[in-house]
Amino acid sequence: MPxxxxxxxxxxxxxxxxxxxLLVALRGILPDHxxxxxxxxxxxxxxxxxxxxxxxxxxxxxxxxxxxxxxILRLCNQMQYPVVARGAxxxxxxGALPLENGVLLSLAKFIRILEIDADNRTAxxxxxxxxxxxxxxxxxxxxxxxxxxxxxxxxxxxGNVAENxxxxxxxxxxxxxxNVLGLKALTMDGELLEIGSKALDAPGYDLLALLHGSEGxxxxxxxxxxxxxxxxxxxxxxxxxxHDVTQAAQAVAAIIGAGIIPAGLEMMDNLALCAAEDYAHxxxxxxxxAILLCELDGSNEEVSELIMQVRDLLLANGAYEVHTxxxxxxxxxxxxxxxxxxxxVGRLAPDYYxxxxxxxxxxxxxxxxxxxxxxxxxxxxxxxxxxxGDGNLHPLILYDANQADERTRAEEFGADILQLxxxxxxxxxxxxxxxxxxxxxxxxxxxxxxxxxxxxxxHAFDPKDLLNPGKAVPTLHRCAEHGAMHVHHGKxxxxxxxxx
Amino acid sequence: xxADRSAELQAAVREAAASKTQLQISGGGSKxxxxxxxxxxxLSVTQHRGIVHYEPGELIITARAGTPLAEIEAALAAHGQxxxxxxxxxxxxxxxxxxxxxxxxGPRRPYAGAARDFVLGVKIIxxxxxxxxxxxxxxxxxxxxxxxxxxxxxLGTLGILLEISLKVLPKPQHELTLAFxxxxxxxxxxxxxxxxxxxxxxxACHDGARLVVRLSGSKSGVTACQRKLRGDMVHDGDKFWQxxxxxxxxxxxxxxxxxxxxxxxxxxxxxxxxxxxIDWGGAxxxxxxxxxxxxxxxxxxxxxxxxxxxxxxxxxxxxxxPLPPALLALHKRLKNAFDPHGIFNxxxxxxxx
Ligand SMILES: Cc1cc2nc3c(=O)[nH]c(=O)nc-3n(C[C@H](O)[C@H](O)[C@H](O)COP(=O)(O)OP(=O)(O)OC[C@H]3O[C@@H](n4cnc5c(N)ncnc54)[C@H](O)[C@@H]3O)c2cc1C
Ligand SMILES: Cc1cc2nc3c(=O)[nH]c(=O)nc-3n(C[C@H](O)[C@H](O)[C@H](O)COP(=O)(O)OP(=O)(O)OC[C@H]3O[C@@H](n4cnc5c(N)ncnc54)[C@H](O)[C@@H]3O)c2cc1C
Numbered sequence: 001m002p003x004x005x006x007x008x009x010x011x012x013x014x015x016x017x018x019x020x021x022l023l024v025a026l027r028g029i030l031p032d033h034x035x036x037x038x039x040x041x042x043x044x045x046x047x048x049x050x051x052x053x054x055x056x057x058x059x060x061x062x063x064x065x066x067x068x069x070x071x072i073l074r075l076c077n078q079m080q081y082p083v084v085a086r087g088a089x090x091x092x093x094x095g096a097l098p099l100e101n102g103v104l105l106s107l108a109k110f111i112r113i114l115e116i117d118a119d120n121r122t123a124x125x126x127x128x129x130x131x132x133x134x135x136x137x138x139x140x141x142x143x144x145x146x147x148x149x150x151x152x153x154x155x156x157x158x159g160n161v162a163e164n165x166x167x168x169x170x171x172x173x174x175x176x177x178x179n180v181l182g183l184k185a186l187t188m189d190g191e192l193l194e195i196g197s198k199a200l201d202a203p204g205y206d207l208l209a210l211l212h213g214s215e216g217x218x219x220x221x222x223x224x225x226x227x228x229x230x231x232x233x234x235x236x237x238x239x240x241x242x243h244d245v246t247q248a249a250q251a252v253a254a255i256i257g258a259g260i261i262p263a264g265l266e267m268m269d270n271l272a273l274c275a276a277e278d279y280a281h282x283x284x285x286x287x288x289x290a291i292l293l294c295e296l297d298g299s300n301e302e303v304s305e306l307i308m309q310v311r312d313l314l315l316a317n318g319a320y321e322v323h324t325x326x327x328x329x330x331x332x333x334x335x336x337x338x339x340x341x342x343x344x345v346g347r348l349a350p351d352y353y354x355x356x357x358x359x360x361x362x363x364x365x366x367x368x369x370x371x372x373x374x375x376x377x378x379x380x381x382x383x384x385x386x387x388x389g390d391g392n393l394h395p396l397i398l399y400d401a402n403q404a405d406e407r408t409r410a411e412e413f414g415a416d417i418l419q420l421x422x423x424x425x426x427x428x429x430x431x432x433x434x435x436x437x438x439x440x441x442x443x444x445x446x447x448x449x450x451x452x453x454x455x456x457x458x459h460a461f462d463p464k465d466l467l468n469p470g471k472a473v474p475t476l477h478r479c480a481e482h483g484a485m486h487v488h489h490g491k492x493x494x495x496x497x498x499x500x
Numbered sequence: 501x502x503a504d505r506s507a508e509l510q511a512a513v514r515e516a517a518a519s520k521t522q523l524q525i526s527g528g529g530s531k532x533x534x535x536x537x538x539x540x541x542x543l544s545v546t547q548h549r550g551i552v553h554y555e556p557g558e559l560i561i562t563a564r565a566g567t568p569l570a571e572i573e574a575a576l577a578a579h580g581q582x583x584x585x586x587x588x589x590x591x592x593x594x595x596x597x598x599x600x601x602x603x604x605x606g607p608r609r610p611y612a613g614a615a616r617d618f619v620l621g622v623k624i625i626x627x628x629x630x631x632x633x634x635x636x637x638x639x640x641x642x643x644x645x646x647x648x649x650x651x652x653x654x655l656g657t658l659g660i661l662l663e664i665s666l667k668v669l670p671k672p673q674h675e676l677t678l679a680f681x682x683x684x685x686x687x688x689x690x691x692x693x694x695x696x697x698x699x700x701x702x703x704a705c706h707d708g709a710r711l712v713v714r715l716s717g718s719k720s721g722v723t724a725c726q727r728k729l730r731g732d733m734v735h736d737g738d739k740f741w742q743x744x745x746x747x748x749x750x751x752x753x754x755x756x757x758x759x760x761x762x763x764x765x766x767x768x769x770x771x772x773x774x775x776x777x778i779d780w781g782g783a784x785x786x787x788x789x790x791x792x793x794x795x796x797x798x799x800x801x802x803x804x805x806x807x808x809x810x811x812x813x814x815x816x817x818x819x820x821x822p823l824p825p826a827l828l829a830l831h832k833r834l835k836n837a838f839d840p841h842g843i844f845n846x847x848x849x850x851x852x853x
Contacts, residue, residue, distance in 0.1 A: 119692050119766035142696060164642050175640065177649070178617050191826045198764035199805035200609070200783050201653070203821040204831055204849070206616055209649030213642040233698045257557045259580060259670030299698060302721025358638040360558050390639040430640035438643070445643055449630040456837035457645050460830065473644065 019058065022079055026061060026103075029071045036060040045104050048089040048096040049151075052351070052401065053436055057084075057098030064109040066186075066222050073220065074190035076103055082466045083188070085216040087128060087159030090151045092354055093435025095163065095215045095471055105220065107158055113137045114223070120198050121228040122181060127158030127221045131165075134226060143228035146173035149431075150339045158221045164213035166431040168264040168338060169295070171389035173229070175431070177212035182225035185211060185218075188462040193219060210457070215433050215472040218461040232297035235263065236307050237331045240319035241288035245269055245384075247318035248290040249364035252388045254317045255294065256361070260306055264295040265389030266338050269368075272345055272383040272396070273337070279344035282337025283330070285321060292319075292388065293338055295331075341385040342396070348383070349398035353410045357421030358430035361391040370420055371395055378413040380406070392430035393421070415441065434472045442472075443479035451476060502550025504564070506623075506631060506662050512543055513660065514629035516843045523843050525656040527566065528593025531602050535655050535848050537815040545597055545660060551575055552663060553637070560620065560637045562665040565597025572596055576668055584612035584669045588745045597661045603653025606745035607703040607714070610765065610780045612669070616652040623663035624651060627839030637665045650834075656845040657853070658838040672716035675702070677737025678729060680711040684778055685769050687711035691781045692766045699725055703741055704781040707749065714741060744779065751777045751786070757812040759796055761785040763805035772799055786810075797821060820849060828852060 015023065015037075026035045036042050037059045047054045058081075063069045076083050082102035089096050098104040110128035117123070118141040123134050131152040135144040148167035149155055155165070160176045161183065173179065182196035196208045211218055242248040248267055255262065268276065269290050277284040284291055292314065296306045307324060314322050325331035337344075346352055359367055368384065371393075375382040383396045395417055399410040418428045418441045428434070428441040442451070454473040458465065474482075516523050522540035532538065549566035556579040563572055569589055576582055586606030587599045600622075605614045621635030624647075634647035648665075651658060680690065687706035694701060694713075700721055703714035713729070714737060715722045726733075734740055743749050752758070765782035774789030789796065793809065800807035806821035823831060828850070835842070835853045842853070 117764075117766075118696060120764040121696060122764075164646075166640055170640070174613065174617065177646070178613060187830075193826055193830065194824070195827075197804055199762040200780065201603070201605075201614055201762055203806050203808065204823050204827065205654055205658075205834060206603075206649050206652060207827070207830070209616055209646050209652075213646055218645075230696055230698045253557055256559065259673065261669065298700065298717060299721040299724055301724040302700070302718040305718045305720045358640045360555070360560075360638060362555070362557060387640070392638075392640045425636070426638050427636055427641040427643050429643050430638070431642060433642055434644075442643060447632070450632045450634065450644070453626060453630075453632055453647070453838070454644050457647075457834065460833035460837045 018079075022075075022081060023059065025075050025079075026059065026072065029068055029075065030061060030063060034062040034064070036062070045086065045089070045098055045106065048086075048091040048094060050092050050094045050097075050435065050437055052353070052407065053094045053097050055098050055100050057104035058100055058102050060104045060106060062106050062109055069105065069220060069222065070186055070190045070192070072103065072105065073186055073188055077189050077464065077466060080464060080466065082469050084468050085158070085162070085220050087156030087162070088130070088154045090155045091159060091163060091435065092356070092432040093429070093437040095433050095435040095468070097436055107156065110158070110222065116141060117198065118143065122198050122225055123228055124223060124225045125157055126223055128156050131155050131157060131160055138228050142231050144231050145179065145226050146229050147176050147179050150342060157224045157226065161212055161221055161224055162214060162216050163431065163433045166387065166390070166392065168266055168335070168387065170387070171265055172261050172263045177209055179227050180208065180212070180224060181227055183208060183211055183221055184223035186220045186222060187218070188464065188467045196225070198225060213433065215435065216468040217458055217472050218467070220467070234300045234303045235295055235297040235331065236303045237293060237295045237325045237334050238307060238310055238314065239284070239323045239334055240292045240294065240314040241285045241321040242290045242292070242319055243288070244318065245290040245368050246365040248292050249368060249388070251292060251314050251317035251319060252364065253361055254313045255310060256389065258309065258313055260310060262294050262310070262389060263297040264293065266293045267291070267384070267386055267388035268338065268341060269384040271348070271381060272341055272385040275344040275348055275383060276337035276341045279347065280337040280340045282334050284337055293334065338385070345383045345385070345396045345398070349381070350400040350402065351398075351407075353397040353399065353414050354432070355393065355395045355397070355414050355417050356429045356432040357418050357426055358390065358392045359421050359424040359426035361388075363424040364388065364391065367393070367420055367424055371417060374413055374416050378409045380409055380413055387430070390430065391426065419444070436471055439474040439478060440482045442474050443482050448476055448479065451479065503547055505545075505548035506625075509543070509545065509548060509660060509662070510625055510629055510631055513625050513627070513843070516541070517627060517629055517841050520841050521843060522846050525660055525845055527595035527598030527601075528568070528591065530589060530591030530594040531598055533811055534602055535815070536819050536851065538845065538848055540846060546595060548662065549595075555637075556581060558637070559668050560665055561668055562621075562637060562663060563596050564663055565595060565661040567596045569594040569596055569599055580671050581668045582671045583618065583666065585609060585615045585618055586612070586745055587615060588747070590746065596664055600652050600661060600664050601654065601656045607705065607741050607779060610783050611702045616649045618667045619648045619652050619664060620667055621665035622648045622651050622661055624659040624661055626659045627841055627843055631662065635665065639667060655849045657835060657849050659844060672702070674719040674722045675714060675716045675737065676722055676726060677712060677714045677734040677740055678726065678731035679734050680731045681709065682711050684776060687778060688766065688769065688782050694729070695765065695781055699729070701781065705744060706778040708751065708775070708777065712740065749777075751775065751788075755812055756788040757790055758810045759787045759789060760808045760810040761787060761800055761803075761805055763800065763803045767803050767805070770799060770803060772796070793817065818851065823850065
C-alpha cells in the first residue's frame with residue numbers, strides 16, 4: 001500500500017518535506033508495497049524481543065535484492081537519514097529498535113540458501129535465512145550448523161552474526177564467530193565488502209571477527225558463508241538433579257576440571273525448571289533445587305566412556321539423581337524444556353526481563369546466592385536458566401509493567417546483577433548484545449578512552465554515524481550523565497568530562 | 501625476570517607519537533622473516549613478561565606479551581592443558597605477543613580453530629599512547645566491538661599488545677597418528693571423505709609420499725576410529741606434528757621461495773610446477789616455486805583462495821595477498837582509527853600503511 005494512501009476516516013499523514021522527498025526516492029527504488037509508513041503497517045516493527053522499548057519507525061523498507069539495499073543505503077547516506085537493519089526481531093537488547101526519524105531496513109526477504117558445498121562443508125546463505133533452516137538444508141549431507149540459539153526456529157543468520165549469538169552447544173563448538181567463514185556486507189555509503197571465503201584466515205585485518213557482534217553498526221550483512229560440521233554419530237544427554245544450586249554449580253566446575261568439554265552444559269533452577277516442565281513436559285524433577293543438562297557427543301565409544309565419567313562426577317558432587325536419555329526422542333524432549341525456558345517462564349508473570357551477564361565459572365555459587373538475596377530485596381521473583389559451562393547467566397526477572405513501580409524495580413535489579421557480574425571479573429553481556437538496554441553499563445565496563453576507540457572504529461566504517469546510531473556504544477556525554485548517578489568503587493568513571 | 505613494563509612502553513609510545521617517530525615493535529624476533537621488512541626505531545617488549553593469571557579450572561590464561569611461548573606452554577602442560585591452535589614457535593625466543601600479532605596457527609587449526617578463536621581479551625597501547633583493555637577472561641563477551649580478535653594477525657600495525665587472555669583446553673585424553681602411502685590427490689579424496697564424517701581428526705597432511713592423520717579424543721573413540729581407518733601407526737606422532745608446525749621437515753629446508761596457499765579444503769590438486777606439501781586437511785598448501793607473484797596470486801584467486809609469500813625473496817613487495825580497493829581503503833581507515841600518526845610497524849603488513 002503506497003504511503004500516501006489515506007484510509008477512510010484517517011487524517012492524511014503529515015510528512016515534513018524532507019520525509020516526503022525520502023518517500024518519493026524510496027518508491028523509486030522499491031515497489032510501493034515494500035515501503036511502509038502508516039500506523040498499522042509499521043506496528044510489527046515497533047520493537048524487537050526487548051518489548052519494554054518501543055518506537056514507531058519513520059519508514060519501513062522491505063528490499064528483496066542486494067542492489068535495492070545498496071541504493072537505499074546510498075540514498076540515506078546522501079540524505080543523512082539513519083538506518084536500522086532488522087532480521088527476525090528476536091534480539092533481546094533493543095538492537096533492532098527503530099528510529100522515529102529513520103528507515104527500518106527489514107531483511108526478511110533475503111531467505112535463499114545459495115549453496116550447500118558438501119565437500120568443503122560450507123553453506124552460503126542470504127542474511128535473512130533462519131538459523132535452523134541451515135541445518136535442515138545441510139542434513140541430507142550428514143552435516144549441520146552448530147550454533148543453536150534457543151530462538152533458532154525464528155532468528156536469522158544475519159542477526160546471529162550481528163549479535164555473535166551463542167546456543168546450548170557453544171561450549172564445545174563455539175559461538176557464531178567461530179563458525180562463520182565469510183560475509184558479504186554493505187557499508188553505509190553502499191560499498192560492497194567481501195570478507196573471508198571458503199578458504200581460511202583471509203589476508204589483512206580480521207574484519208570477519210570485527211563484524212561479529214557489531215550489532216548492525218558497521219555494515220548491513222547480505223550473505224553469510226558458514227562452516228558445517230558432520231553430524232556426530234551419537235549424542236547422549238544426562239540430567240542431574242540437585243537439592244542445592246551451589247552443588248550444581250560445583251558439579252559444572254568438576255566436569256570441566258576433569259578435562260571433559262561437553263557439547264552442552266546447562267543449568268536451570270527450580271522456578272525455571274518447573275515452568276519449563278509445565279510448558280514442555282520434558283520430564284524434569286519438580287522437587288529439584290536445580291538441574292544440570294549435560295550432553296556428550298562423538299563416536300558411540302567415546303560417548304559411552306565419557307557419559308560414565310560424567311555420571312560419576314555428578315553423583316560425587318551431590319546429584320541425588322542422574323538420568324540418561326533412553327533414546328534420541330527422549331533426549332530431544334529433555335532439550336525441548338530447556339529451549340522453551342524463556343517462553344515458559346514468560347507465562348509466570350506479565351513481563352520478564354532477561355539478563356545476560358557472563359562470569360568466571362568459579363564465582364557461580366556466590367553470584368547465584370547474591371542474586372537470590374537481591375530477589376528478596378527487590379521483592380521480584382527471578383528464574384535462573386543459563387549456559388553454565390560458559391558461565392553465561394540468564395536470570396529472568398519477573399514483573400508486571402502495569403504495576404506502578406515494578407518496571408523500575410526490575411531495571412534496578414537487573415543493573416545490580418550486571419554490576420555483580422562486573423565485580424566478579426565478568427562482562428555485562430555474553431551473547432544478547434548491548435543494544436539500547438545496557439548502554440549505561442557500558443560506561444561502567446569501559447573507560448572513556450576505550451569507548452572513544454570504539455567510536456573511532458565505528459567512524460572508519462560509517463563516518464556520519466547513520467547506521468544504527470545510538471546503540472551498542474554510549475556517547476561520552478551519556479556516560480558523564482550516568483556517571484554522576486552511578487559512582488563505581490567510589491570513583492567517578494569520567495572525571496575529565498564536564499557534568500550537566 | 502617477570503616485570504610489568506607497561507609504563508615505560510607507554511612513555512615510549514607517547515614520545516614517538518609526539519615526535520612522529522616510527523616504531524618497529526619487537527618480541528623475540530623469531531618471526532622477523534614473516535611479513536614485509538620492518539623499519540623504524542626498535543621498541544622491544546620482551547622485558548614486559550610473566551604469566552599474570554592462570555586459572556586451569558576456568559580454561560583461561562592471561563600473560564604479558566613478552567612472555568616466552570615456551571614458558572606458557574610449560575605452565576599449561578603442568579596442568580594437562582594446551583594452546584589448541586598449536587602455534588608455531590619458529591625459534592626458542594618466540595613470545596606470546598609475537599605469536600598473537602602474527603596470528604599463525606599450526607596443524608590443528610582446521611579442527612580446533614585459529615589463534616584468533618582463542619583470544620578472549622587484550623590490553624594494548626594504541627597510537628595515542630592510551631592503555632586500553634578489551635574483552636576479558638570469560639568465554640562469551642559481546643560488550644563492545646571485538647578489538648581482541650582484530651589485533652590478532654594485525655602484525656602490530658594497530659597497537660602494542662601488552663597482555664593477552666587466551667582460552668585453553670585440556671589435552672586430548674588420547675592421540676595417535678596414522679600414515680597411508682598414497683598420491684596427493686588420493687590423500688585429498690580420503691580427507692574430504694573423512695572430514696564429512698564424525699572422524700575425530702586433529703591433523704591431516706600429505707608430505708609428498710604419505711597421507712598422515714592425527715586422531716584425538718577419548719581412548720575408546722580414537723581406537724575405534726583407528727580400526728575403521730586402518731593405516732600404519734606412526735610411533736613418534738607427536739614429533740611428526742611438532743616438526744611440521746615448526747617447518748622442520750625436509751620439505752621446508754633450503755631457501756627456495758615458500759608460498760602458502762589458503763584454499764577451500766576440497767580443491768583438487770592444482771597445476772602449478774614446484775614441490776607441494778598439503779596441510780590443514782587440504783585447506784593450506786605449501787608450494788616451493790619460483791614463479792612470479794602475479795601468476796601465483798592469479799591461480800590462488802581462481803581457486804577461491806589467497807596466497808602469501810611466507811618465506812624467502814625480497815620482503816619489499818606485496819608479501820600478503822593484495823586487498824581489493826574497498827577493503828584496502830577500509831584497512832587504511834582502521835589503521836588511522838588506532839594509530840593516527842602511523843607510528844606502529846609501518847608497511848609491515850601492506851606497503852600502503
Ligand atoms: C526466546 C528467545 C530465545 C533466545 N535465545 C538465545 C540464545 O540461546 N542465544 C543467543 O545468543 N541469543 C538468543 N536470543 C536472542 C536473539 O534471538 C539473537 O540475538 C538473534 O541472533 C537475533 O536474530 P534476529 O534475526 O532476530 O535479529 P534482530 O533482532 O532482528 O536484530 C538483532 C541485531 O542485529 C542487527 N541485524 C540483523 N540483521 C542484520 C543484517 N542483515 N545486517 C546487519 N545487522 C543486522 C540488528 O540491527 C540488531 O542490532 C533469544 C531470543 C529469544 C526471543
Ligand atoms: C550409533 C549409536 C547410537 C546410539 N545412540 C544411543 C542413544 O542416543 N541413547 C542411548 O541410550 N543409547 C544409544 N546407543 C546404545 C548404547 O551404545 C548403549 O547400548 C546404551 O545406550 C547404554 O547407555 P550408555 O552409553 O549411557 O552407557 P554404557 O556405555 O553402555 O554404559 C556405561 C555404564 O553406565 C551405566 N549407566 C548408563 N546409564 C545409566 C543410568 N541411567 N543409570 C544407571 N547406570 C547407567 C551402565 O550400566 C554402564 O555400566 C547407541 C548406539 C549406537 C551404536
